[in-house]
Amino acid sequence: MGLIDVLLVAKVIPYLDQELNKRYNLFRIWDFPQKSQLLTQHGASIRAVVGNASAGADSNLIEALPKLEIVSSYSVGVDMIDLNMCKEKGIRVTNTPDVLTDDVADLAICLILTLLRRILECDRFVRSGNWKRGDYKLTTKFSGKTIGIIGMGRIGTAVAKRAEGFNCSICYYSRTQKQEPKYKYYPSLIELASNCDILVVACPLTEETHHIINREVINALGPKGVLINIGRGKHVDEPELVSALLEGRLGGAGLDVYENEPHVPEELFGLENVVLLPHIGSGTVETRAAMADLLLGNLEAHFLGKPLLTPLV
Ligand code: 8YV
Structure with missing residues (x-):
């Protein structure tokens, strides 16, 4: 045969x-x-x-x-x-x-820290020799922040566990409430976005979750809020995200995925409150x-x- x-x-x-x-x-x-x-x-x-x-x-x-x-x-x-x-x-x-859960959750935390502590800018500051001309500006603390997670499946749970290590409060939105009293459940995504500092997209892409991050959710997250997307680009209404970032209606974004990969909206390239990765969530050897x-x-x-x-x- x-x-x-x-x-x-x-x-x-x-x-x-x-x-x-x-x-x-x-x-x-x-x-x-x-x-x-x-x-x-x-x-x-x-x-x-x-x-x-x-x-x-x-x-x-x-x-x-x-x-x-x-x-x-x-x-x-x-x-x-x-x-x-x-x-x-x-x-x-x-x-x-399962086999990729750790890497994707690790990357979510990495995006948060890179964004809040402005790691990329700091690295450029040292390499450019600007440190000799003065200290770098202060950044934002991560430990103790409130993390909102969309989708408390394998990856969402792994992100929550890691964030617990940073003394963060964890809240989430998902189709069903989980048996986990440590994490606060919001049956409304707008409520979740209004009550967290950092919103992490970790749910599967389906018809229901397509553009789950829309103008209303972005506005609820607000100018101090940060969006982390380790799910799929199509979870986010990308033009709405871009305009919110350009207009200062959203505090920042850490993105591993985009609506039309490998195309990334060029308006984002000049923004320091954005970290852009090339879909590397599971990308370790x-x-x-x-x-x-x-x-x-x-x-x-x-x-x-x-x-x-x-x-x-
Ligand atoms: C990969 C992914 O980037 O598992 C997923 O859903 O998005 C990824 O792990 C990809 O499929 C690897 O080629």
Whole structure:
């Protein structure tokens, strides 16, 4: 029996690419100048799609792959996959939860500290030799602040635990109240934003959470408030965020994700109260390797008829 046909729709680390190529008959979407050519030549035999946070399996791709059995995402977020269609057609879906939780939560705290303590400006101050001409201006204390978290799932909880180490008060907004009396639950996002210093977006992107950060929420957070986005760019109405920052209606923003990656609104480039990262939440050598092993384990389990390691659908 020949190797199983697998379609890779996003670039992944070399280790994962090589392992997939060793174990399967791998088609890389970018090797085909026309997607239609790939689908005409191989669409009938592809049994698995591997994607990531920026490319998954939409309804058109799923329709074009009649033998598709599984979509495995090299990410925890699965907003690029048509989950309803997968459910309807009995196509399995896996992602890479847990292994990346620490890194993403670490990065949320890193964004907060970088922003509040103005680490990037301070570094430039030293490198430019300006320290010799006087001391740097005072910054903002993090310890003891109130953190509002949107989404108290794996990542939200990990952010909360870390923030507890900084003696922060934790409050949150999510679909359901959790069994955690230490954290204050707000059933209204506006209430949460009005009552915290730092608002962290840590929920999955769904139809309900698209643009969950809108003008009203930004205004509730206010000129002293700070927004941290380690979720998805589409959680935030980006033009509203940009105008709030330019007009001083929001205190600052630490962003790892954007609405139209890798495009970042250029109006933000000149602002010192903004920290901009290139979607590196899970981007450590250790975590990306663990994500790769999890993805490979899921595919192996599926094709051996064993239970999936991290089934979503
Ligand atoms: C990745 C992510 O950036 O897990 C997610 O949802 O956004 C990320 O870990 C990406 O999928 C890695 O290629």
